[in-house]
Amino acid sequence: MNRLEKEKAIIQATSIWTIILNFLLAVMKVITGIIGNSTALISDAINSTSDVLTTIVVWISGKLSRKEHDDDHPYGHEKLESMISVVLGVILIVTALEIVKKAGGELYAFVFEGYQIESPTFVALIAGMMTIIIKEIMYRFTKTNAKKASSPALYAMSLDHRSDQFAGLGVIIGVGGAMLGFTFLEPIASLVICFLIFKMAFRIIKIGFAQVVDQAADEQTRNYIKEISQGFEGVIRLDDIKTRMFGMKLFVDLEIAVDHTLSMTQAHDIAQRLHDCIEEKIPDVKHCMIHVNPDIECRND
Numbered sequence: 001m002n003r004l005e006k007e008k009a010i011i012q013a014t015s016i017w018t019i020i021l022n023f024l025l026a027v028m029k030v031i032t033g034i035i036g037n038s039t040a041l042i043s044d045a046i047n048s049t050s051d052v053l054t055t056i057v058v059w060i061s062g063k064l065s066r067k068e069h070d071d072d073h074p075y076g077h078e079k080l081e082s083m084i085s086v087v088l089g090v091i092l093i094v095t096a097l098e099i100v101k102k103a104g105g106e107l108y109a110f111v112f113e114g115y116q117i118e119s120p121t122f123v124a125l126i127a128g129m130m131t132i133i134i135k136e137i138m139y140r141f142t143k144t145n146a147k148k149a150s151s152p153a154l155y156a157m158s159l160d161h162r163s164d165q166f167a168g169l170g171v172i173i174g175v176g177g178a179m180l181g182f183t184f185l186e187p188i189a190s191l192v193i194c195f196l197i198f199k200m201a202f203r204i205i206k207i208g209f210a211q212v213v214d215q216a217a218d219e220q221t222r223n224y225i226k227e228i229s230q231g232f233e234g235v236i237r238l239d240d241i242k243t244r245m246f247g248m249k250l251f252v253d254l255e256i257a258v259d260h261t262l263s264m265t266q267a268h269d270i271a272q273r274l275h276d277c278i279e280e281k282i283p284d285v286k287h288c289m290i291h292v293n294p295d296i297e298c299r300n301d
Helices: 003-035 039-065 079-112 122-149 152-179 185-212 219-230 264-281
Strands: 237-246 249-259 285-295
Touching: 003 039, 003 122, 003 152, 039 079, 039 122, 039 152, 039 185, 079 152, 079 185, 122 152, 152 185, 219 237, 219 249, 219 264, 237 285, 249 264, 264 285
Parallel strands: 249 285
Antiparallel strands: 237 249
8 A cells, every 4th residue: 555545544534433423423412402401512513513514525635635646737636635624714614603693693682682591401511521522532533643644634624623622611611601590601602612613714724725825834844954955965055945835745946056076977866865865854745856056166175
């Protein structure tokens, strides 16, 4: 099994488990939300339902983005996954807006129309606690597999799991407060959940856009590449360095100066060894291209 097939297998397995668990969570939240009179929990169930749909999209994009490069896509298909990350962020925003509409209307009716909000029961509190525990497990599992598969979509999904934990905490606060008599805390908890979803959605969109528009690698990675190149045997000077994100992978373009008296074969050997060294030491590098410049001021002893 080659690298792309392994990555597809990881994405598929992670997606299947995520779909199953999110579906079960959504069903649990709906049932306990109805039984426990919790609008916050039902709002969170809407979020879990959207998670099921987005995971299906991640699964499909993971298969398509791991296709081998072809004549029409010589650099591969990884950017498709970054675009999917942006779509996931947009879906989260739409989900949050729906929750705002429901919770905001209920809070407005409570404040201005004397609407009495039913107090939730203990079962809703238990459901909120279970959500936090299950989502912590899903977050760690998905984040680990995102690194193994170099998958921006899986990473975006792990961030969504983390936001779901905060949403679960909001449910606990809202339900607990309402059980103590502060029933207005229920719709407020729903609005807090929406804020957290909005925040995470914009973060996911930002990461996806950065990978689509060829943003450079972070400063630490660039400095590490410079350190490797400038101290490499046969390299007199690093003339230029360019990096660009390609999904979660990285393309590197370097210009190095070598002794002008070296033969083409010798100069190529230096560039090839540096190329192999960079790709070995930085696994996220998909490809390293090196251009060799002659250093005319260099003289052999």
